[in-house]
Amino acid sequence: MRRRQVLKAALALLAAGPLRSRAQQPVPIADMHSHFGMFSRREAIESGLADDMRRNRVALMAWKLVADSPWIRAGSSRIEQVRDPAPGELSKYFYRVLDLMLAYVAKHKLKVVLSSADVDACVAGDAGIVLASEGADFLEGRVENLDAAYAKGLRHLQLVHYIRTPVGDFQTVAPTHGGLSEMGKRLVEACNARGILVDLAHATGQAVDQALEIAKAPTVWSHSWVEGQGGSYRDQYGFLMRRLSVAHAKKIAAGGGVIGLWAFGLSRPSALWPVGPRDARAYAGEVVKLVSLIGADHVAFGTDIEGVGANWSLNEYSHVRSVVQHLEEMKLPASDIARVAYGNYARVLKAVLKA
Numbered sequence: 001m002r003r004r005q006v007l008k009a010a011l012a013l014l015a016a017g018p019l020r021s022r023a024q025q026p027v028p029i030a031d032m033h034s035h036f037g038m039f040s041r042r043e044a045i046e047s048g049l050a051d052d053m054r055r056n057r058v059a060l061m062a063w064k065l066v067a068d069s070p071w072i073r074a075g076s077s078r079i080e081q082v083r084d085p086a087p088g089e090l091s092k093y094f095y096r097v098l099d100l101m102l103a104y105v106a107k108h109k110l111k112v113v114l115s116s117a118d119v120d121a122c123v124a125g126d127a128g129i130v131l132a133s134e135g136a137d138f139l140e141g142r143v144e145n146l147d148a149a150y151a152k153g154l155r156h157l158q159l160v161h162y163i164r165t166p167v168g169d170f171q172t173v174a175p176t177h178g179g180l181s182e183m184g185k186r187l188v189e190a191c192n193a194r195g196i197l198v199d200l201a202h203a204t205g206q207a208v209d210q211a212l213e214i215a216k217a218p219t220v221w222s223h224s225w226v227e228g229q230g231g232s233y234r235d236q237y238g239f240l241m242r243r244l245s246v247a248h249a250k251k252i253a254a255g256g257g258v259i260g261l262w263a264f265g266l267s268r269p270s271a272l273w274p275v276g277p278r279d280a281r282a283y284a285g286e287v288v289k290l291v292s293l294i295g296a297d298h299v300a301f302g303t304d305i306e307g308v309g310a311n312w313s314l315n316e317y318s319h320v321r322s323v324v325q326h327l328e329e330m331k332l333p334a335s336d337i338a339r340v341a342y343g344n345y346a347r348v349l350k351a352v353l354k355a
């Protein structure tokens with residue numbers, strides 16, 4: 001009798017256990033654009049990234065190497081190029097930093113996301129790093145050089161950033177290529193063929209249009225914001241130049257793609273961008289707005305941690321976790337929160353990655 005009762009209790013626990021623990025698990029987080037440990041924290045080797053990811057259940061983080069970092073500086077109103085790289089310098093810099101990133105990942109046993117199965121493993125519980133580059137400058141104008149970066153683990157490539165590039169035009173200076181160059185167009189094809197996610201952030205509207213015409217897989221715009229007709233290099237401030245137009249956001253979405261919202265904060269928030277420093281709640285409000293504009297299947301976090309300057313609204317993953325809580329309070333449906341928090345980035349990665 002007693003034994004049967006114990007058995008019954010055990011069976012009840014078995015039945016309830018997995019369900020209960022599943023319900024208690026926090027929704028995973030993905031970030032399509034992060035420079036965690038690269039600039040303001042300085043010490044990439046002991047930045048606390050791995051602990052922060054695990055503590056806050058970050059499943060996927062595009063860790064963005066800034067390919068043109070030594071050649072740019074923050075000017076008074078925007079980031080600008082300060083000198084021209086010598087031949088070979090861009091490639092050398094890229095692999096030096098990539099090796100530092102790989103050493104960190106290995107030391108802290110983070111998972112390098114290389115395949116579709118890796119994405120699943122991260123959604124199921126691993127902390128995954130998607131090796132990513134902000135700028136294709138390391139190619140030194142040769143699409144053929146992509147293979148070496150792929151072999152090292154690169155899976156997410158933003159085409160342009162802040163220095164003049166043979167790839168194409170970007171938002172913060174006057175265009176010179178008429179969108180993407182021939183090399184830029186071949187680069188989009190090569191990324192699709194290889195299984196590398198194409199990131200259109202920083203590209204001009206014309207370059208985005210051309211990339212979307214060529215692309216055979218979904219693309220992302222990893223970070224910034226969406227407003228009206230989009231930005232122009234003639235705008236007064238960098239954050240205005242970096243706006244993506246509503247029409248282009250919808251076009252990227254129509255191709256199955258995803259737009260990441262950055263954690264930029266304004267010292268004096270405006271009606272246009274009402275997110276101030278340290279204001280995760282206002283950031284969440286912008287997520288809700290973007291969801292209503294382009295749909296929950298096409299919005300993600302693209303924090304740009306350590307890339308958005310001193311007025312950041314989010315700077316670590318506990319802050320991103322608090323955004324999820326704010327979204328719940330704002331009554332965004334749970335299925336929408338799951339898509340924004342991790343599902344959309346996971347989906348595009350799986351659509352692009354081989355195996």
Ligand SMILES: [Zn+2]
Pocket residue numbers: 134201202223307
């Ligand atoms: Zn950027």
